[in-house]
Amino acid sequence: MGPMETQEPQKKVTLIGKPGCHLCDVARDTIVRVCSETGAGWEEKDINQDPELYRLYWEQIPVVLVDGAQHDFWRVDPERLRAALTG
Template identity: 75%
Template sequence: MDDMFGRAKKKDGGAGREPGARLVTLIGKPGCHLCDDARGVIAAVCAETGASWEEKDITRDEELHRAYWEQIPVVLVDGEQHTFWRVDAGRLRRALDA
């Protein structure tokens, strides 16, 4: 799977995951240094916890743009907003373990 910048990205989990597995979504945009930082934290925490993660490009989705433009990067856990701007690894890990 490619990330929002066209780079190949490895996503933990996938086809063999248990039903009800956790999903982290990073909403960001190309060229965003905070998005780059968030991506690193999310990738590490998801690798530790076994959660899957994905990215969505706010510049390609009008609804996401309207909802989150002033908050990017935004992190969702199972579709619910978890945080924005900065991602705390410990807090994300606790949310995924809950």
């Protein structure tokens, strides 16, 4: 078995935000930087386009999920995110 076969699957970060949200822009910058350093994937979802996300998170955006579980909201700590992606 080669080294690539033994690695854990890549983690995925999801940013839930909305257009025109300054904190979302700041969170995105942090996520892009940390994901590029760790090799994790990321995606962004617009809370206005998903009624369930809106119901769950509208008071907390931006919300950051790691592999579908809530990791952070409002502000993203780069060190904490890096630890979650590499741990």
